[in-house]
Amino acid sequence: MSAPGGIDCDIHPSVPGIDALLPYMPEPWREIVQMRGVDELNPISYPARSPLTARPDWRPERGKPAATLEQIRRECLDPFGSEIAVCNSLYGVQLLFSEDMAAAFARALNDWMAAELLDREPRLRASIVVPLQNVEFAVDEIERCAADPRFVQILVLASGDHPLGKRMYWPLYAAAERHKLPVGIHAGSNYHNPPTAAGWPSYYTEDYVAQAQAFQSQLTSLICEGVFNRYPDLKVVLLESGWTWLPAHLWRLTKYWRGLRMEIPWVDRSPADIVRSNVRLSLQPTDAPPDAAGLARILEHLQSDELLLFSTDYPHWQFSGTDAIPAGLPADLVRKIKCDNPRATYARLTEPVR
Amino acid sequence: MNVQLKSQRTAPAKRRLGIADCDIHPVPRRGEKDLHPWLAGQWRERLHLFGARRRLGMAAGPAYPKGQPNASRRDAYPPEGGRQGSSLSFMQKQHLDANGVVLGILNPLFSGEGFTDPELSAAMCHAVNEWQRAEWTGKDGRLKASVVVPYENAPAAAAEIRHWAGHQDFVQVLLLSRTAEPLGNRRYWPIYEAAAEARLPVSMHAFGYGGAPITSTGWPSYYVEEMTGHAQSCQAGLCSMLIEGIFERFPELRVIMVEAGFAWAPALAWRLDKAWKTLRAETPHLKQLPSEYMRRHVWWTTQPMEEPEPREHLLDTIGWMGWDRLLFATDYPHWDFDDPAHALPLRVSEEERDAFFLGNARAVYGVAE
Numbered sequence: 097m098s099a100p101g102g103i104d105c106d107i108h109p110s111v112p113g114i115d116a117l118l119p120y121m122p123e124p125w126r127e128i129v130q131m132r133g134v135d136e137l138n139p140i141s142y143p144a145r146s147p148l149t150a151r152p153d154w155r156p157e158r159g160k161p162a163a164t165l166e167q168i169r170r171e172c173l174d175p176f177g178s179e180i181a182v183c184n185s186l187y188g189v190q191l192l193f194s195e196d197m198a199a200a201f202a203r204a205l206n207d208w209m210a211a212e213l214l215d216r217e218p219r220l221r222a223s224i225v226v227p228l229q230n231v232e233f234a235v236d237e238i239e240r241c242a243a244d245p246r247f248v249q250i251l252v253l254a255s256g257d258h259p260l261g262k263r264m265y266w267p268l269y270a271a272a273e274r275h276k277l278p279v280g281i282h283a284g285s286n287y288h289n290p291p292t293a294a295g296w297p298s299y300y301t302e303d304y305v306a307q308a309q310a311f312q313s314q315l316t317s318l319i320c321e322g323v324f325n326r327y328p329d330l331k332v333v334l335l336e337s338g339w340t341w342l343p344a345h346l347w348r349l350t351k352y353w354r355g356l357r358m359e360i361p362w363v364d365r366s367p368a369d370i371v372r373s374n375v376r377l378s379l380q381p382t383d384a385p386p387d388a389a390g391l392a393r394i395l396e397h398l399q400s401d402e403l404l405l406f407s408t409d410y411p412h413w414q415f416s417g418t419d420a421i422p423a424g425l426p427a428d429l430v431r432k433i434k435c436d437n438p439r440a441t442y443a444r445l446t447e448p449v450r
Numbered sequence: 451m452n453v454q455l456k457s458q459r460t461a462p463a464k465r466r467l468g469i470a471d472c473d474i475h476p477v478p479r480r481g482e483k484d485l486h487p488w489l490a491g492q493w494r495e496r497l498h499l500f501g502a503r504r505r506l507g508m509a510a511g512p513a514y515p516k517g518q519p520n521a522s523r524r525d526a527y528p529p530e531g532g533r534q535g536s537s538l539s540f541m542q543k544q545h546l547d548a549n550g551v552v553l554g555i556l557n558p559l560f561s562g563e564g565f566t567d568p569e570l571s572a573a574m575c576h577a578v579n580e581w582q583r584a585e586w587t588g589k590d591g592r593l594k595a596s597v598v599v600p601y602e603n604a605p606a607a608a609a610e611i612r613h614w615a616g617h618q619d620f621v622q623v624l625l626l627s628r629t630a631e632p633l634g635n636r637r638y639w640p641i642y643e644a645a646a647e648a649r650l651p652v653s654m655h656a657f658g659y660g661g662a663p664i665t666s667t668g669w670p671s672y673y674v675e676e677m678t679g680h681a682q683s684c685q686a687g688l689c690s691m692l693i694e695g696i697f698e699r700f701p702e703l704r705v706i707m708v709e710a711g712f713a714w715a716p717a718l719a720w721r722l723d724k725a726w727k728t729l730r731a732e733t734p735h736l737k738q739l740p741s742e743y744m745r746r747h748v749w750w751t752t753q754p755m756e757e758p759e760p761r762e763h764l765l766d767t768i769g770w771m772g773w774d775r776l777l778f779a780t781d782y783p784h785w786d787f788d789d790p791a792h793a794l795p796l797r798v799s800e801e802e803r804d805a806f807f808l809g810n811a812r813a814v815y816g817v818a819e
Contacts, residue, residue: 148728178691248609255666262671290662293683294632294690301729302632302686305721306666309682313665316678321671338721344767345714349678355786355788356517356674368759383721392768394717397758413728 102434105406146256198227223251255285261321388424452571466747470811495756571600596624615648630659634694656680666808
């Protein structure tokens with residue numbers, strides 16, 4: 097049982113349906129949605145009725161989980177006692193292939209978020225969903241939304257068209273640094289590439305497990321391309337990554353950095369150091385060993401108490417009751433995870449919203 | 451936990467332990483010419499005219515140039531000429547004798563594996579198996595061969611396994627990790643059926659030619675990313691084997707993960723178990739936790755061995771996996787060779803050290819002293 101208060105860094109309100117976005121779409125997009133019969137943008141990353149997609153007690157008899165402010169208050173904000181919760185919409189605008197359509201839908205989604213949730217609930221903040229199909233459009237959307245201090249982060253998916261460290265994406269990081277917005281990388285894919293290096297798996301279970309490998313690849317890319325050397329103030333937050341894979345990945349990456357750094361001479365610090373200064377990870381899910389002693393060892397392997405940020409991952413089913421914090425963690429670490437680390441990561445949380 | 455690092459860098463002099471090296475890469479000195487004795491004219495002609503086509507763009511050499519020529523040690527060129535790893539006598543002198551290797555597992559990466567032409571793939575793999583027997587295992591009893599197979603053409607792969615079944619020089623089946631589809635897929639099951647029948651473990655060696663990018667988010671820029679990425683691609687292949695249920699279907703099957711490191715295994719097991727408990731309605735063919743199949747059916751060669759700071763963190767990892775799961779490997783003659791004198795700078799029991807360097811390999815490969 098965790099103490100109340102704190103900042104929940106990863107919750108997922110549902111867009112009730114594509115019709116809900118229509119009021120936020122200018123013509124011709126509204127007409128196009130209706131004329132072409134555009135479907136719901138629900139990615140296969142979270143199948144609607146899969147047990148993981150919504151906890152049984154957070155699954156309404158009618159409608160989608162986490163689709164109304166009343167649901168979010170009753171099931172998430174109130175029981176966990178969160179001061180603030182960051183909304184990360186997983187509505188699949190990243191999956192579209194049309195750059196123009198993606199930009200229009202991302203705008204509508206962000207405006208819907210501001211009007212329907214942020215305007216009505218002062219505890220909520222949100223991430224800017226960006227149409228990364230076109231980096232220029234993505235930066236435009238950041239510039240447009242950044243004026244609203246309730247947008248506290250830029251949101252991208254763990255798997256996209258190209259590794260996120262690639263230079264084509266650097267304008268995104270320049271904008272992020274300029275506006276003090278961390279870049280949140282969330283589990284999920286636009287499925288423009290196969291979910292594994294050996295193609296498409298047969299089962300959803302594999303797809304979900306493979307998210308951890310996607311995060312590993314992105315971290316490798318961001319570090320090796322030199323994003324954090326060029327943008328030293330940039331914070332990247334890995335959302336819903338499972339996080340316990342991190343130490344072993346850094347051991348491997350650091351070993352190869354030592355052996356091959358002649359290829360990437362701009363990486364002048366060890367990957368483990370870079371992660372400790374620039375990368376953060378949300379708490380849920382915690383892919384933990386079965387015993388508290390094992391979890392304590394993994395926390396020791398992290399070699400920092402500043403990396404983890406509290407999250408419930410509401411409404412995804414990662415734990416039961418209100419036990420979002422794994423048992424057995426020392427009180428001062430719990431405080432850091434719930435309050436200090438999120439505040440140190442999300443610069444905009446300490447600024448007035450009005 | 452209180453673990454002392456060894457102050458001496460080398461193994462104690464009182465007893466020089468013989469070791470197994472479970473990942474050695476021999477190459478034919480003159481390339482495919484050395485295979486001609488076992489390659490019929492039609493295949494020689496097809497190779498001559500069209501080359502070896504794999505699902506990658508470069509006709510020769512990688513699009514991620516290696517860190518050094520042939521990704522191999524600069525000191526491993528044989529004095530008589532030829533590529534690193536092409537001379538048995540020099541391998542004996544530089545590696546097998548010098549490092550006390552009493553059991554060496556050959557994993558030829560120059561083979562027909564991953565060729566897009568299914569028949570040429572089968573013919574080349576068979577020739578490479580004959581070459582291993584004639585030029586390597588037949589000349590040095592410490593060396594054991596892997597059955598290389600045209601894995602994208604599973605019926606032919608199964609036939610190749612059955613051809614060598616029972617031959618004491620062949621101790622495993624060699625697959626690569628980057629296949630056209632994840633390795634648990636049913637199209638590969640004839641391979642597992644034949645391997646289980648022949649009581650041969652199946653190894654999944656990092657690398658391959660499946661055609662998909664090495665990440666789920668496209669092609670990275672650098673060789674260092676490709677090398678780091680093999681751990682991710684091997685994790686995906688192993689997940690596929692576990693979740694598709696090959697260990698339910700072939701309960702005798704043993705799988706060895708080769709050249710992907712190993713420290714990622716515990717966190718992957720925890721993640722698999724957590725996800726499976728929530729999602730098990732999708733895979734009722736699994737009767738146990740994924741980690742339980744992993745604990746019983748899967749081994750890892752050690753190289754490239756992760757190097758945490760402090761090093762004793764690795765003892766937690768090995769404790770989670772089990773000391774009986776690890777098979778020492780150097781990757782000779784490749785550049786990221788793990789030197790047996792420095793690979794385990796930790797104070798561990800003699801029993802654990804023996805298992806790590808030799809005992810586990812003898813048990814898995816069924817090679818007695």
